[in-house]
Amino acid sequence: MIPTEQIQTELGFSDVYLVEGRSIGGLSGSPAFVRRTETFKIQLPDGRITEVNCPGPFKLLGLMQGHWDIKESEMNKGSIQHDQKYGVNLGIAIVTPAVKILEILNQPAMVKIRELADEDLGRKRGNVPGSDSAKTSADEKPFTQADFEDALKKASRKLSDRK
Numbered sequence: 001m002i003p004t005e006q007i008q009t010e011l012g013f014s015d016v017y018l019v020e021g022r023s024i025g026g027l028s029g030s031p032a033f034v035r036r037t038e039t040f041k042i043q044l045p046d047g048r049i050t051e052v053n054c055p056g057p058f059k060l061l062g063l064m065q066g067h068w069d070i071k072e073s074e075m076n077k078g079s080i081q082h083d084q085k086y087g088v089n090l091g092i093a094i095v096t097p098a099v100k101i102l103e104i105l106n107q108p109a110m111v112k113i114r115e116l117a118d119e120d121l122g123r124k125r126g127n128v129p130g131s132d133s134a135k136t137s138a139d140e141k142p143f144t145q146a147d148f149e150d151a152l153k154k155a156s157r158k159l160s161d162r163k
Helices: 098-105 108-120 145-162
Strands: 007-009 012-014 017-020 031-043 049-070 088-097
Touching: 017 049, 049 098, 088 098
Parallel strands: none
Antiparallel strands: 007 012, 017 088, 031 049, 049 088
């Protein structure tokens, strides 16, 4: 459920998504992804046309917050007063939208805190290891398979010398 209005949770009304999924202790903060299913028409070898459903692209919906508890006796009421003591995990989980997380992370005060932390660590902005951190610069020689094999032989010799 991706509502246009706030949803009542045990903490009051909030901008959240409700998703069908079990919520158990320890899952809070886990990413929740969504993907659409795409349908394609294909022609079979015998000439018949059929539809095939395939997973489409996915995106981050938000972060798991917990489960949505309500008293069974109040399930059909327009307004629900939550009581954790008598709540029932109905398999509906609460997800904090990714856009709300970005709003928090991009507040000027939060950006400043990250910049100060980077300065304390002696890093320049943008100089944080990422998925391309193994790439070499233009003036560096790339690490080849031969380099790896040489390093492996040296390490093996050191181990055999210790025995």
